Amino acid sequence: MKKDIQTLPDIELMVNTFYEKVQRDDLIGPIFNAKIQNRWPEHLEKMYRFWQTILLEEHTYSGSPFPPHKQLTVDQAHFDRWMELFTQTLTDLFEGAVAEEAKMRAANMAYMFMYKIEYFRNPENFNKK
Template sequence: MMTNIQHPAADTPREREPDEANIRALVEAFYGRVDEDPLLGPIFSRALTGRWDEHLAKMTTFWSSLVLGTKNYRGNVQEAHRPVDEIEPRHFARWLSLFLNTVETRYEPAAAVQFMEPALRIAQSLQLSKFGWDYQIPVEQQELLAALKRQRTGDNPEPRFPERPGAEPFPAKFVGKPADEK
């Protein structure tokens, strides 16, 4: 279990540009939320017991490599996730929802896209690898990826992001068995 979870104050300004320090803070905040989450927490706890610090350092290096171009990450994302058998589509939806929301609360939109687009692409790759090439990526996930791409490339000066139902931070259709079903 993780300790020392830090949530930003509501009036904390969002970062304009990613750097090593705020990426580390993002990773720690996100995995703090994962650890507290009733759906994801038990899975991560089983997989990372006694290795949280190592994982947080690796994820900081991973996101720094992707976003800052540091190229220090050495690893295989597909292989790292292969041993976790209990992952279902709803776990991906929850992971994305938590991650995108954490990024949105910590970064200005232009900086947030630098995390969100790769996160959605990686999730899609992992989903197809885990569930087979005929797996249908949820429409909400596809729409969000397309909106982020338009924002990044400037294809649409005022990007329209998919509507957010209820209190969902981003469209995230939960698919799979409900948590109370075995």
Template structure:
């Protein structure tokens, strides 16, 4: 394996996203949810994730969407977020090191905590706020 370097641009983001979702597709807890939601739509999802992380880490315009809205109705709980985060952090640590890699991990931790908190808050409610 070659030496690790920091996340420097879109090619590194593609590696991160592709390797992460390979793990997700093979994970016994996460795969059923992602396969049900994405089934034959993996390529558009990956393209959206490239844009998302490029915008988040480098401020590159191009991402549009509401990430929480896509997740609000998923049948997930704390165990799912814990696994998602573990796989994401592990993927970053496997391939990268440096300030941008650390920023990616911090952003993933914040996103997972916020999504989990918001989804938990919606349980038992007949209203879903998507914004």
């Protein structure tokens, strides 16, 4: 029987499982691997703190998650795949209110990141009246 996300080890399991899928994925893996290169342990630690802060309300992360993503050559298909892998990971490992909140938060972040990336690429499209 699956349980909900409750502890830092749960967050670590979620993050590690998800990013193992990301690294092997044909669509988004090359983007992540090129950007992160040999800094995966550092990235994973940052992701543990990020999700621990969001889901467990244990404030261990500080920073702005968007700026490192601003210049990535990604489009909606990349965010859709990211969400597919993230949702699949959560569904496979957990069930409960916090797991559902993680899916909702991830979907909101994916939408906002794509919106902001589009804005930085084409600001003239956002200034029309």
